[in-house]
Amino acid sequence: MKTQKSRKKKISATIVSFLTLMSVSSVTRPVTYAQFDWLFSDESLISEENQLTDEDLQALKEVYDSIQINYIEDVSKADLLTGALKGMVDAIGDPYSEYLNAEESTSFEEDFQDSFEGIGVQFMMENGRVTVISPIDGTPAGEAGILPNDIILEADGVELTDMNTNEVVNLIRGPKDSEVVLLIQRNNSTFEVTLVRATIPNITVTGEIDETESTVGHIKISQFADNTYNELVETISELRKEGAKSLIIDLRMNPGGLLDSALDIGNMFLEDGDMIMQISERNADEASKFTANERAFGSFKITEPYVLLIDEGSASASEIVAAAVQENTDAKLIGQTSFGKGTVQTILNPSDLGELKLTSAKWLTPSDNWIHDVGIEPDITVENLPVASSLLMNSNETLSLGVSNEFVESLALMLNALGYEVKSENFFDEEMEAAVKEFQAANDLEVDGQVTGETAHALNRLVREYLAENDPQYQEAVKLLVGATND
Template sequence: MTDKRLKRPLIWLMVSVVTLITLCLPLQTAEGFNWFTGQEIEEPLTEKDLQKLIEVYNTIQTDYIEEVDKKQLLEGALKGMVQALEDPYSEYLNTDESDSLNETVEGEFTGIGVQFMMENGQVKVVTPIEGTPAAEVGIQPNDVILEADGTELSGMDTNEVVRIIRGEEGTTIKLKVQRGSSVIDLEITRARIPIITVTGEVAEADPSAGVVKITQFNGTTYDELLEVIDDLRQQNVTSFVFDLRNNPGGLLDQALRICNLFLEDGQMIMHIEEGTGPVYDYPASDKEYGESQVTEPYVVLVNKGSASASEIFAAAIQENTDALVLGNQTFGKGTVQTITNASELGELKLTSARWLTPNKHWIHGEGVAVDEEIEVHPIYQSLVMQADEILNFGMRNEFVASLRAVLNQLDYDVELGDLYDESVVEAVKAFQTDHQLDPTGEVTGETAEKINQLAREYIQTHDEQLDAAIERLLELTEQDQAA
């Protein structure tokens, strides 16, 4: 394998740097990958080119109707240059965005330790992270964070909320929180919060099977995975489901080390191709990546939210072993990005290479096709009902489709579809009656909020796709034992 000299120990293959939790855990987007290519510039900027930029800048500074910030203009010019590439994975990161990315890479951040979702423009708590300041002061699931240090959060996007709530370690933040009909004031001291990327549990269906959930690949994921596997082995687990659904990717070095757990020395993990340049091979190597091995039977579970480094893992398993990859076709992110310090303003994240599967297949835009499809009910992709909008008879759209999916799964007499017909009106009236709401047959306000709540609770307590994967694992294990 050709040696590549790293500028810093980061090879990042991911599709967001901010975790956003909704009803069905959406995709997240971004990537980064650092190496030095040393290629010469074919068309360098000339003094005449630079003079054009200076002239535009000077004209804005002297003639624009309002006062303009120099840093803002420079940052805008840099972002605009990268946006001209029309590449969704290349971008100029300002210092705040760069810091957020680095926190993700390091595996921890400074904040209060709460997972939240944006629902109808409000910051709704999904859960406080155990052992964090948020949990210690008593923040609870379904709390709505109204204000942070006097700033109303309603209507903000996720990035704005994160920027306000996060801060320096040891500093305090005052929150106004709505819990039911009550509003309470809380003061919380920010702390370093570890990002846990691997969890494990013994399967309820059979104590010999273990479920290992890998949420992303950051700087601690490999060590976390070894610890979780060892813990499950001590609980007499003898087979595994490795769940990478909605895993957007992360650090390539972690993905390589984790792939190595399942492969023999010399088996190809992946290749990296620089444009029309050479192709670099990345084979499994205990000397390079560690001697630990997974020898138990296992299956891999993925879905359309599994991207980049997750797809490297899925493809390496699929093209090198007999283990099954189950679920749904993956996202299809086959490029890598270099991240370099461009100036004191931030960092440049630029697409610089493609990664290929062991068989040199480029999955970009296609994804990794699973060995066996496990379909899921549409409730798992349902949209959040908008409390300030009205859904009623005659409407046909994706929100109506989500409404029908939720009502169908909650055992109301309505089939899947996207038309708000008479059957939906009657089902909504029945739902409203069951939950002491005015039976109008329309979805808005309290009805929308109740539907969202029950859909979220159902998704959190039912995982049909995982149940099917465990069942398939047990079937395969029994077949191996019989043979």
């Protein structure tokens, strides 16, 4: 798992990731979570040598008492108990199991609900700064005029720089009708805006008709939440009314979500009796099989020709659907090998302190394949553009003549993609300096040949727009569908 985890961290820092990253969910933490009858709670299943004894419990109590009596400051009982529970789960060494304190548990549950209470803004962490991707139309953020690429510096006077996503979400979200004061940076100016929080719909599915092929519908599923099935039904129905005769189902950079949502959606693509997936857990004699059944998972079916798009950011529930399609139908998977997360997490032991998210089972494809750490290979491999793997330019650092590092390598990819040709791959030479000056002049920036500040922001923004317009995986999908329709 170490190799996959390292690769995933790198992906989350690339330009590709912030095309889809939502404030309500992190692409670096793919999860599948549900509660099913196959879970066990019988203590007799614990081996004798691993059962807790009175002496074990006494040792824990002695450490607790020693801290309470001898530590130089007061420590709350809840903090110590939560710390002990977190430490116990951390000892497993499983990146997908964790003990969630009460605050983390609330945020985690909200990620998969139909709505949440907040201001309605999608953001990414760009070089430690909360950078707006876009406000959601009709929400407090949208109505207040917050724009893409605005930087949220503070929330109610608390600096947000270098916080993690959960910390930012906990500060910006809040009860409906409560206020939050944000300090916004836009280009070189800063200003405050007071927003009244509202109930925000958690939209996980979007769709549109292709700009050049009016019979091709493009559907993007960002995660698998409580409302995803209904959103997908509504989106497909609307695209059919608009003339869609074939569909591109885009699961790229989808980190997963709820297992029951994956089953409901997987059922859309299959005939009754086709196997969607299997679950193999520790104490069961055989795997539990989940087969397509409209009475169990819904009667809505996708009848049009379709293809699925996957990439290295497609994980967990996304892979369940992709494997079900690949092993049961003739539809094609296009893109790159998926992430490779073949485990199931379950929420257990809820209490006032929090709850346990524990890896409780493996999931297998219909053909008994365990894709963990391996991923699903597409039927048609289409690599993304080289610039898609480039790192974001850091506006707080300076790249200039003579510098050689991974950011210079990314700068070279960016400049070449935008039409400013450079030969050097990882050394900031005079040719690269001239290209930067040309870029700055063309975009009304200070022409000094250095990449920092507004030049860094402009490069990030323009490359993001370039990638939105130049998508070889999507273009291959359109080509395949149009060819099949014409045939």
